[in-house]
Amino acid sequence: MRPLTEEETKVMFEKLSKYIGDNIKLLVDRPDGSYCFRLHNERVYYMSEKILKLATNISRDKLVSVGTCFGKFTKSIKFRLHITALDFLAPYAKFKVWVKPGQEQSFLYGNHVLKSGLGRITENTMQYQGVVVYSMTDVPLGFGVAAKTTQECRRVDPMSIVVFHQADVGEFIRNEDTLT
């Protein structure tokens, strides 16, 4: 477990900023204590200083997970967000998409959000903007990337994809063994 290098931090922040913009600041600079990102097994964990201290007691090979896993770095040093980061993305998300109840399940099974299932969308969403997907009951279901802008979403035919699926809470069950 080690702190992120500058490059890694940059990559990760770039990714995060797609979803929560400059709200990353709120993650880094928290009023309720000092929190930090740590890299372990190519995964980035977000934890409080307390937990960090506690985690130092565990050897590296034994440590499976600590704090909240935000995602992992791929071999090509790209950052991939995991669904576990949803707890931190959802409250700070800038752009959101609400999915109709009928499409909830489809999304939770890993499918993209179609226009027909799109219930609500934040205005001025740009294409390829990271969005957090909510159910109509405002329960965060996951996140993805807007395939169309808000304006385009109004026009497109119902079967076209509006949001590309990236992660959904269904992964907690589907990828139970790999999520840490």
Place this chain on the structure above:
Amino acid sequence: MQRLYVGGLSHTITQKDLKDRFGKFGQVEDVELRTRKDDEGVPYKTFSYININITDADLKKCMTVLNKSKWKGGTLQIETAKESFLHRLAEERQTAEQQRLLPPAAEDQKQKMLDSLSKAGVENFTMKAAVPGTEVPGHEDWVVSKFGRVLPVLQLKCQKGSRARTLKYDPSKYSHNIRKLDRPSADQSFSDLPTPVSQLTWELQGGDDDISKKRRGEFPAYEPPKRKKSRTDAVNSLKAEGKPRLKQSVDPVALTEAAQVTNGPKPPSAVRPAQRKGPPLTLSDIDSDDEIHRIVAVQSSSHNALQQEEDEDKLEVVGLDYLVTPGRARQQQKGGDEEENDYDSADTDELLASRKPPPPRSSSPPPQERPTLTAGNISGNNTDRKRKTKKKSKAGEEEDDSTDAEEPSTQKRRDAGKLSSQKQSKKKKVLPVVKPSSSESESDDEEEEEECESADSSSDSDYEAMFSNVTRLEISLADLQKLAEEFQDTSETTAPSSLSVSEQETKPPKKGTTPEEILAALMEDDSSEEEEEQQQSKKKKKKKRKADATTQLLPAFKGTKVLNEGSETEEGQKEEEEGEGTEVKKLKVDHKATSSKMNGQKHTETESSEDEEEEEEEPKKKEAVVKNMAEKAESVSSSSSDDEEEEEEQENKGKVFKTMAKKAQKESSSSSDEEEEEEEVLKANQTVLTSKAAAASSSSSSSEEDEDEILPAKAAVKAAPPPAPHSESSSSEEEEEEEKQAPLRVPLGAKEEEARQRKANIRRLAAVQQRQKETEENKKLIQGALANLDAPAAGAGKHIVFGSDDDDEEADSDDEQQTTSEIKTPKKTLFQDSQSETEAPGHKNTSTKEKLSGTHLFGSSEEEDADEEEDGSRFDIRPEFEGRAGHKLMALQSRFGKDERFKMDSRFLEQNEDKEEESEKKKSGTEEEEALEEERKKSLSILQSVLGISQHTSSSSKATSKAKTFRDVSALHYDPSREEHAAFETKTEETKKESKAARRKKREEAQKLPEVSKEIYYDVSGDLKAVFGQTKEEGEGEEDAVAVAVAEKEETNWDQEEEKKKEQEEAGEQVEQPTPESSLLSAEKEEASGFKFSFFGDDAETGSGETAEYKIESIQAPKLSWQQDPRFHDSSSDEEEEEEKGQEEEEKTQSTIIAKIEETPTKTGLFFFSPEDSRLTEGPKLFCRSSQLEEQKEQWEERRTELRQEYRKKHKDARRKLKTSVKS
């Protein structure tokens, strides 16, 4: 052979006679002689059938000769008869046999033809390798058709106009129209497998359709223009067809094209226009840009408006500042989207909760019901009045009485007086009166009520609607009556009249809305026995309530009612008998009695209403009632003449019972619809009343229709008690209803009832005794426990009571102690049958605990819950043992075991250890923190780089972005709790900052001044020191106070600037004044300094010397002198004090202002000011407190608490607002 009928024969005739007689005409084959005989065997008719071989001529002759001829005392009547059936049967069989024997000609012919055809080379009507149109050799009218089939040439008759002609239909010429209907049964003969007509014709239907054409294989000619047509047209056509490409439509025109396109699985009709968004035509279809443009134009013109509307309906676009609040969304959904709601994977608990029916109404009906009920009530009253007045004159009088009595009650209802008696009376009124009206509406017989019916029925429907969803608690009148009876039982000495009165009187103080409360109200008056029973009933009720929560009625519950009825009907009828006997005797009494009856009925009605609210009764009460009834009956019989009033009362009772009995019966008879039943019952009650009144009137004089009926009815009552009420009521309009119910009523056998009652009574008594024993035991236990309680209480001083112990804690400990002394179990039992406490006030005095429990009397279950909670809390970690310190304390205490004497307190902890450890930890932690801090900074910087904006600018950029985003100012509300809205506040801070700066400037100036003066007056400061030094010597505390005061002044200045408006409140006038003055002073000083500069160039030392001189004097007149005396301006100097000045110079720095003041007088005294200058006298005062420091402190603290409260309140308000806004 003929068969003849020969009638009119004499009885004595024989077959031979007949043979002989008819033998002349022909050969008689058989004679069948028949004789008809009546019951006694006497023949009255004889005839015969004769089979005779006879020619027609002979038959004629025979007929003419013999017919109507007299023969052996009879006139012959001869007719030809049908053949005997046997003969006919035989004949039929014979013919059948013959027919069977004959070979069918048609078949033969067919076969022949087939044979001939086969000879001609036709096999199975097919001729292979034959050209269509060739005739079959040997058969002119058979022709070879398509597929080599041999078909007949048809000669069709065609009627054209007047003349008919035949058309020859040669199948070979129309061969292309013929399709082969070949089946697997190709080898079968054509005749064997006739094709059904429906199958033959299906193909021809819908001939003009494109589809059918295609099916027939007739494809329309290739139409290049259709494809080559400009795309806009195509689009238009598509539009018209409802987008056939995207979805299947039923449009037949569209089908032609749509059929060729494989469609998505879209529902055809639902969202057709909306879903059409993308260009329906692939790019390859579109030939030119021009066409594309046109297409786009057409599409947009046609669809855009609609589309956008629908899109906006479907797709909601929200702003960036859309708040995500799961709770609210759910609420919204519940309100609106049902589909979503259905799907929504809410918690099952939630779903259950939402689907649950409204909670069972165990207590009194909600207050909203009352108005409607009253309305119904009033109308009902009216109807009642009308009906009754119509019926009887006397009854009318009584009705007036009753209505009078009713009206106050309704009024009571209105004034919402919450006396329980009134309430009960309300309830009485409400239920009985409303329900009868409904029943009235049902019964068609009534003429007069019809006007009121509508209103009644409406109210009733409302009422029923209200009650339809509510599980009803059914308690009959009988139950309440029983309660009352039991009360009477226990207090037998009291007159029965007092019952109703006392009950009603006693009830008022309590506001019984819940059944428990009502019960409590009842119980307080009643004896212990009754209370016990009620308690039992309560328990039962609770159980039943649970059971009945969802279901409306339980069969068992009805069963109890049945029991009740049985007993009560008996008793009531007995009562009735006797009561009526008395009635007949006394007319006057009857009048009163009827009125009192009304009261009684009301009472019962109240009870019934109560019952309905509460629950059904227990069998035990029933018995008590029965007993009471018996008593009453006795009393009635004995004191029929003695006490009029008593009698009346008892009569009332009797009547009440009657009604009750009726009710009970009816209820028992009720199949399922409880409400109706009750209505009917209530009506029955009323009718009973009227009938009673009628009875009274009948005895007096008035003659009405009912009278006659009533008298026999009474007789019937005496004869057969059970049906009596019905017979009575049957006199009135309810005949129909009564009749309906009559068959249903199956009163239990009287004997059975009695036996049951006895058994129940025995059981009850046993239970009562047991209960009493228990209560006594409980008492003892409690007493013992309390004695134990006292003992530890005496030594309570030795107990270590932890500081955190609240009252609750103490209670806890108390409880624990009690449990240790095994008081708990008795307590519980006490609560269970807590009536003992209420009944015996003396008992209450025995212990305070009991009093406590007495207050909770009927929340026994709650109490138990509380006990359980206590139990649970016992295992909680005590607050003093929580945390790290708590662990230590625990460890400490564990050394001493559980000995209470050594209970450890937080005082036993050594706190300095902790501190040391903490400090160590902090030391170690700081390094890490630093590292983290660095890391954070780093990451922030990276973040900045990532976001492309610096951290500070990010905030500013935020602000700018805010400015950019349009906001509706009118919709903007100032919310103090929101940080952003701080921008809307007019900030005092800026001024504060400015003032700070100003103050700093001032300070600097002030600091400068001494410097300036140092050059000139370095002695002056010394001289001041001397002054203060002296004062210090005299009272150091005072000087300190001065210094503090100065500091405080500064602070207050500060504060003032912060809170301009509160200035005057916060800081006293004394504080406030100095600020301007000081500024003034400073100005003066500046001036003075200016003068100094100008005037003294190098004479500083001399000046200092001078100042030294008068400072000595000021020492002589110590503190007061500079406060009040202008003497210190004198130039007399003392050298001694100067030494002290040097020592205390450092201390002086803080009181530079004072020094300034000191300086100014000196200067002014020297150069500009006369010693009498008023400013010199006033100035020093500014630096003195007018009030004591403590006072000021107190004031300030007071203010501070106030302010704090104020602030908190505001904060809270703001929070609440925020919450509400979020919720809404």
